[in-house]
Amino acid sequence: MTQHTNVTTTLGDLLSDAQSELEELGNEMRDAFDNTPEGLQKSPIGEARESAADMLEALEMPDLPENIASIGYIYSHLPLKKKASRSDRRNAAVDKVATVIGYLGDLRDVEDGLEENKKNNDRIEELETLIEELESYQSDAESVEFPGMYMK
Helix, strand or coil: CCCCEEEEEEHHHHHHHHHHHHHHHHHHHHHHHHCCCHHHCCCHHHHHHHHHHHHHHHCCCCCCCHHHHCCEEEEEECCCCCCCCHHHHHHHHHHHHHHHHHHHHHHHHHHHHCHHHCCCCHHHHHHHHHHHHHHHHHHHHHCCCCCCCCCC
């Protein structure tokens, strides 16, 4: 039975790790498309490879303000297998983004409950905007489909 692994990190590093993994997947899909014989690049599998590469390359991680990026966090996750599928690797990256979204949602709720913030909603609005941007990034990453890598 696989045990959860706990990693001490920051919110910024979690997002950076997610972004790096998604960029690596984008590079792999671009290489797979580029190495598809020219006559097959317009086939369904060639187009699927190109589409996956395009979608991953277009992802833009929102910038975290330093005061949020530097927040320490203990991230608990199941480690990936050595030969994890591209979908599993994407899902692990998306999980890191979801973890940060959840933390920011909790932080927003705490901030919203503080009496001094009821007069000044700038901090809450900043968190709301960041959460929305990260949710969009997460949704875009989740929508990438990885075609089979072997031609039939």
